[in-house]
Amino acid sequence: METTDGRREALRRMLRIREFDGRAAELFADGEIPGFVHLYIGEEAVAVGAVGALNDDDYITSTHRGHGHCIAKGLGPDRMMAELFGSSEGYCNGKGGSMHIADVDANMLGANGIVGAGPPIATGAALQSTLRDEDRIALAFLGDGAVAQGQVHEAINLASTWDLPVVFVIENNQYGEGTPVADQHNVEHLSDQADAYNIPGVTVDGMDVTAVYDAVEEARQRALDGEGPSVIEAETYRFRGHFEGDPQAYREESEVEQWEEERDPIEAMIAKLQDQNEITEDEVASMRADIESTIDEAVENARDAPSPDPSEAYEDMFDEPAPEIGQFAEQTRADGGSTGGEDR
Amino acid sequence: MSAEAEAEAEQAMTMTFREAIRQALHEELETDDDVFLMGEDIGVYGGINQVTEGLLDEFGAERVRDTPISEQGFVGAGVGAAATGMRPVVEVMFSDFLGVPAEQILNQMAKMRYMFGGKTDMALTIRTTEGGGQRAASQHSGTLHTWFAHFPGIKAVAPGTPAAAKGLLKSAIRSDDPVMFFEDKTIYAQEGAVPDDDDFTLPLGEANVERTGEDVTVVATQRLLGESLSVAEDLDGDVSVEVIDPRSLYPLDTDTIVESVEKTGRLVVADESPLSYGTHAEIGMRVVENAFYNLAEPIQRVGVPDTHIPFSPPLEDEVLPHAEDVQAAIENVV
Numbered sequence: 063m064e065t066t067d068g069r070r071e072a073l074r075r076m077l078r079i080r081e082f083d084g085r086a087a088e089l090f091a092d093g094e095i096p097g098f099v100h101l102y103i104g105e106e107a108v109a110v111g112a113v114g115a116l117n118d119d120d121y122i123t124s125t126h127r128g129h130g131h132c133i134a135k136g137l138g139p140d141r142m143m144a145e146l147f148g149s150s151e152g153y154c155n156g157k158g159g160s161m162h163i164a165d166v167d168a169n170m171l172g173a174n175g176i177v178g179a180g181p182p183i184a185t186g187a188a189l190q191s192t193l194r195d196e197d198r199i200a201l202a203f204l205g206d207g208a209v210a211q212g213q214v215h216e217a218i219n220l221a222s223t224w225d226l227p228v229v230f231v232i233e234n235n236q237y238g239e240g241t242p243v244a245d246q247h248n249v250e251h252l253s254d255q256a257d258a259y260n261i262p263g264v265t266v267d268g269m270d271v272t273a274v275y276d277a278v279e280e281a282r283q284r285a286l287d288g289e290g291p292s293v294i295e296a297e298t299y300r301f302r303g304h305f306e307g308d309p310q311a312y313r314e315e316s317e318v319e320q321w322e323e324e325r326d327p328i329e330a331m332i333a334k335l336q337d338q339n340e341i342t343e344d345e346v347a348s349m350r351a352d353i354e355s356t357i358d359e360a361v362e363n364a365r366d367a368p369s370p371d372p373s374e375a376y377e378d379m380f381d382e383p384a385p386e387i388g389q390f391a392e393q394t395r396a397d398g399g400s401t402g403g404e405d406r
Numbered sequence: 407m408s409a410e411a412e413a414e415a416e417q418a419m420t421m422t423f424r425e426a427i428r429q430a431l432h433e434e435l436e437t438d439d440d441v442f443l444m445g446e447d448i449g450v451y452g453g454i455n456q457v458t459e460g461l462l463d464e465f466g467a468e469r470v471r472d473t474p475i476s477e478q479g480f481v482g483a484g485v486g487a488a489a490t491g492m493r494p495v496v497e498v499m500f501s502d503f504l505g506v507p508a509e510q511i512l513n514q515m516a517k518m519r520y521m522f523g524g525k526t527d528m529a530l531t532i533r534t535t536e537g538g539g540q541r542a543a544s545q546h547s548g549t550l551h552t553w554f555a556h557f558p559g560i561k562a563v564a565p566g567t568p569a570a571a572k573g574l575l576k577s578a579i580r581s582d583d584p585v586m587f588f589e590d591k592t593i594y595a596q597e598g599a600v601p602d603d604d605d606f607t608l609p610l611g612e613a614n615v616e617r618t619g620e621d622v623t624v625v626a627t628q629r630l631l632g633e634s635l636s637v638a639e640d641l642d643g644d645v646s647v648e649v650i651d652p653r654s655l656y657p658l659d660t661d662t663i664v665e666s667v668e669k670t671g672r673l674v675v676a677d678e679s680p681l682s683y684g685t686h687a688e689i690g691m692r693v694v695e696n697a698f699y700n701l702a703e704p705i706q707r708v709g710v711p712d713t714h715i716p717f718s719p720p721l722e723d724e725v726l727p728h729a730e731d732v733q734a735a736i737e738n739v740v
Binding site (some may be wrong): 095121123152153155156157158162164165166167171172174175176179181182184185186188189190191193201212213216217219220222224290305365377378379380381384385386403 | 442468469471472473475476478479480481482484485486487488489490491492494510513514515518519520521523524525526527558559561576581582593610611654657658660695714
């Protein structure tokens with residue numbers, strides 16, 4: 063994000079997240095996407111700023127609100143949308159869905175349906191790079207709610223005790239599900255808790271993509287220098303409900319509108335780039351049009367993508383299959399179990 | 407082939423259950439740089455049961471890692487390290503503590519491969535201890551393997567002999583699947599023959615007929631395997647008892663057990679877990695499904711009658727299953 067190109071790419075990724083999740087909201091409302099969907103709209107600067115400071119071979123762990131992290135890490139909207147549709151062409155062949163998109167080859171170790179489960183996994187990924195003497199770090203995204211989870215404390219303590227190269231990025235979007243942050247924690251800033259582990263903790267404006275980038279870049283360098291983990295709290299706001307369909311009785315609509323009007327991270331970035339003469343209004347419009355057509359294509363692909371064969375339900379449990387799975391499918395399904403699964 | 411025969415087939419060594427496990431760890435640390443150990447007091451202390459004694463000196467603190475008392479943290483770190491290509495062997499000191507890292511075990515370790523569409527390996531081995539008899543009371547004496555054998559996505563192993571312990575632990579570490587390895591802490595000092603071969607492994611999911619017989623099949627795990635073999639010896643001449651160590655609880659070698667019951671027509675299942683909804687029921691049900699018409703008598707279960715393990719010696723002795731309980735179960739059906 064030190065060059066014009068870098069900053070324009072950051073804007074492009076933020077717009078891509080906004081467009082992807084906006085479309086996901088519509089498709090969910092129309093009943094095309096089944097299940098649970100948690101959208102990242104409003105928080106784009108955090109994922110894009112943080113991942114922008116990483117190398118491709120750095121690891122990330124994500125959360126239930128993971129679409130933004132995936133797009134920031136370079137995952138393709140086609141396979142992401144196909145996964146949301148439950149298609150076998152999705153990143154997880156339709157077995158994961160919105161809450162579990164992963165691409166281990168891209169060092170994206172998974173969105174996660176369990177609040178607070180990512181930080182121990184990121185700590186383990188960082189331990190791997192330490193044991194193999196590799197120059198890469200792991201970055202764990204976690205929400206403000208996760209900060210109250212015991213396993214998050216254990217992960218940060220372990221990473222600090224062993225000086226592991228981890229960066230913990232707390233996305234403080236002001237609400238843990240439906241409860242305000244102030245009702246869940248008794249500290250002024252969630253980053254204050256870093257003091258307990260004797261590591262740096264900073265709070266940055268999570269609506270400012272460059273502020274997030276700068277903080278993560280510094281923390282990453284510290285991690286690579288063998289000085290251990292850091293905690294970064296990015297103050298942000300979720301423009302949508304906790305999940306699609308959330309009645310949001312816990313906040314006033316006017317509060318949401320105020321954030322949308324005054325603090326939109328994408329509008330802020332556009333204004334900044336225009337001020338610096340790094341992008342024109344036309345270029346922004348053309349960027350938006352490009353992204354819109356990319357996401358249009360992703361949706362069309364997902365609609366046409368094949369559903370998994372039911373027999374695939376019995377695959378991927380193990381590397382070395384357990385004979386039970388095929389036998390039970392055969393014994394206990396009315397049709398004698400679907401055929402063709404590797405475990406059969 | 408029985409463990410004894412396997413051992414005889416090679417140059418065999420006599421060693422304890424503890425030494426067999428230590429040797430498996432030693433050999434795998436030596437041959438594969440991706441293998442490392444983590445757990446509470448496994449390094450300087452050598453493990454609460456001395457299983458990892460000496461490994462820190464030989465392999466160093468990077469690969470034999472003493473952890474904080476922080477099971478969620480270090481089991482979770484094991485998951486992350488395994489997802490990125492390592493082969494961690496994590497020790498959870500007592501199986502009673504498995505509730506603490508259960509989230510990482512159940513929702514992460516067990517599900518990651520499946521949820522990701524098969525795109526990650528999970529070569530994580532979790533070693534833990536089970537078994538009562540040490541007057542250690544309810545939070546340090548439990549036998550919890552049924553929970554994890556029940557949960558999809560986990561391979562669960564509970565060996566009853568030193569040979570099985572060594573051969574299966576090496577297979578567990580080499581496996582790209584998550585394996586929970588349950589060690590009965592009351593048999594660490596028991597001796598047995600183990601093949602003298604650095605590459606000796608036993609496949610996960612294979613039971614072993616430890617003793618052949620004609621009249622009744624006893625499927626027995628862990629401490630109760632040895633006790634069942636003694637009972638079989640004592641009854642020799644009156645009753646011909648076949649004794650099977652299932653070794654792996656998941657996958658479970660149904661065929662070996664069913665073949666035996668087809669021959670004997672009688673089944674006793676001896677396992678130290680609580681009786682309701684358990685390992686005994688699963689083994690019994692597989693026999694019912696596959697050898698119903700071969701059964702001459704009702705299946706007998708020997709386990710803990712659904713209590714916790716109490717502290718006071720007469721109370722603990724009462725609830726734990728012993729050799730005489732196995733013998734009584736055999737006598738019920740012959």
